[in-house]
Amino acid sequence: MGYKSLAQCVDDLEKHGHLIRIKEEVDPYLEMADIHLSVYEKQGPALLFENVKGSPFKAVSNLFGTIERSKFMFRDSLASVKQLVELRSDPIKALKNPFKYAGTGLAALSALPLKQSLFKQVFQKTTISRLPQIVNWPMDGGPFITMPQVFTEDVDKPGVMNGNLGMYRIQLAGNDYIQDREIGLHYQIHRGIGVHQTKANAKGQPLKVSIFVGGPPSHPLAAVMPLPEGLSELTFAGALGNRRFRYFRDEEGFVISADADFVITGTVYPQENKPEGPFGDHLGYYSLIHPFPLMKVHNVYHKKDALWSFTVVGRPPQEDTSFGELIHEITGSAIPQEIHGLKEVNAVDAAGVHPLLFAIGSERYTPYLKERKPQEILTISNHILGKNQLSLAKYLFIAAREDNEKLNTQQIEQFLTHILERIDLTRDLHFHTNTTIDTLDYSGDGLNTGSKVVFAAAGERKRELLSELSKDFKLNHFHHFSLAMPGVLVVQMPVYTDQQQAKKEISQLKEQLKANEMAALPLVVLCDDSDFTAANINNLVWVTFTRSNPAADIDGVDDFVVNKHWGCKGALIIDARKKPHHAPELIKDIEIEKKVKRMGEKGGTLHGII
Secondary structure: OOOOOHHHHHHHHHHOOOEEEEOOOEOOEOHHHHHHHHHHHOOOOEEEEOOEOOOOOEEEEOOOOOHHHHHHHOOOOHHHHHHHHHHHHOOHHHHHOOOOOOOHHHHHHHOOOEEOOOOHHHEEEOOHHHOOOOEOOOOOOOOEEOOEEEEEOEOOEOOHHHOEEEOOEEEOOOOOOOOOOEEEEEOOOOOHHHHHHHHHHHOOOOEEEEEEEOOOOHHHHHHHOOOOOOOOHHHHHHHHHOOOOEEEEOOOOOEEEOOOOEEEEEEEEEEEEEEEOOEEOOOOEEEOOEEEEEEEEEEEEEEOOOEEEEOOOOOOOOHHHHHHHHHHHHHOOHHHHHOOOEEEEEEOHHHOOOOEEEEEEOOOOOOOOOOOOOOHHHHHHHHHOOOHHHHHOOEEEEEEHHHOOOOOOOOHHHHHHHHHHHOOOOOOEEEEEEEOOOOOOOOOOEOOEEEEEEEEEOOOOOOOOOOOOOOOOOOOOOOOEEEEEOOEEEEEOOOOOOHHHHHHHHHHHHHHHHOOOOOOOOEEEEEOOHHHHHOOHHHHHHHHHHOOOHHHHEEEOOEEEEOOEEEEOOOEEEEOOOOOOOOOEOOOOHHHHHHHHHHOOOOOOOOOOO
């Protein structure tokens, strides 16, 4: 649908029953976030907050709260955009099927950004402190923008077509920021904005930054889309929204999105940082305080009746889960085209996205061997771990498509079962130590520091996984344990104190495991709460893969090292207990929860929704 504005999108959603209005005053400190979380949990409608305490502006959230609503907003353009991405990833397809792709080039051309100065007069000015000061979690360092579109240009190649539109979190206040004059930007140096900043730094120049909030829903989606090389985010936004991205430059030369509801302009100077955070993030924990680039605010623009767009980040699934599903649907064919032999890859949302990848690739290197083993899929795994955001993963489980053509990386338990049935623990684990992991992941021993491991499985089934524990199964000194899924035993352990004590406890457990027949239980997960961890597959993968650093926390029964390769002859053990250096997990404020629940009672605004 070619929405001209966020307001037009809101009206369309309301007309079709996809949005409700909240007319009573709501507090941006925790209350708005709790309302959003409660409605999202029930897969409810988008929300328009008409009376935000302390701000003259309305706010909207949960636009992308369901995949059905996300597709509804792009119902007129989704198919053609998928073709556009597919064609950029594999241009030869146009030659093979010219009639199917006949209009794709024209669609891309008609989506090119449009520079217009007619919109300058529609913007007014305000200050940072008058914007909705939304705080999502009790320990957050201040209010954040959680649905921004951050635009920067390449100082060596100026112009919007060489610009970058990305989504990076923005801290509006708190910590040491000077109110209304400074805000904080959080991004990783390899991202588009980081590349632009590095170039500006080398020239000793400040980097000009424009932050857009609101506008047509195609704009924030374009900001998070992993696009093929050479496809501009602004062009993609135009194609997805059936409306060219309109922009102009203000008197200071900053790019202004003509369709945005708000635009914040400012500069980032070389080597100027201030502490940013904490912030409740998508792994389900807080990212802590660290120095990040400081942006000096120049202007804050807004339109009349502007709508502030926001989301709430937390343990998956959340609204960004639908973002991810929509992205996968649009670009699902792109990455396999870039990595030879790869069939599919899935960043597992339930495990916080970046900690865990599932992949399926071809295994064709040695068809003449009696016993097939991982070879080609190991080459593919190296490609995956070197690919943009996929490089942040800690755990990669990769299977051979030839073993089961129907295997699907979206089906978590079935995929893990397939791997555990086939993996040879003496041979098929491959570690990358002393390397980088996600900045938001504190399972390692420092910021952005940790390890990775590849679980590769190819060939015939090697074991039948245990699906029920016998009454005779015992672990002396370890009384709380449970079967989380076939082949996976979770064991509740004492609170983790230090690595030396952990080694003693695990050594004791290994002796107990040897006393049991463990061939059908290849994986043992150590945790703080076995009932919670084993309750469902989402809990299992969240605890296991967000609370462990592979090189430090993987052990095994009868483990050994040969030619610097680690393996184990018995069960593999992952210590997924909370460690002293881990970040705290996200917990809601009890009093705010009670207040929001009352809104769901009879006569309340959210009755019948939450």
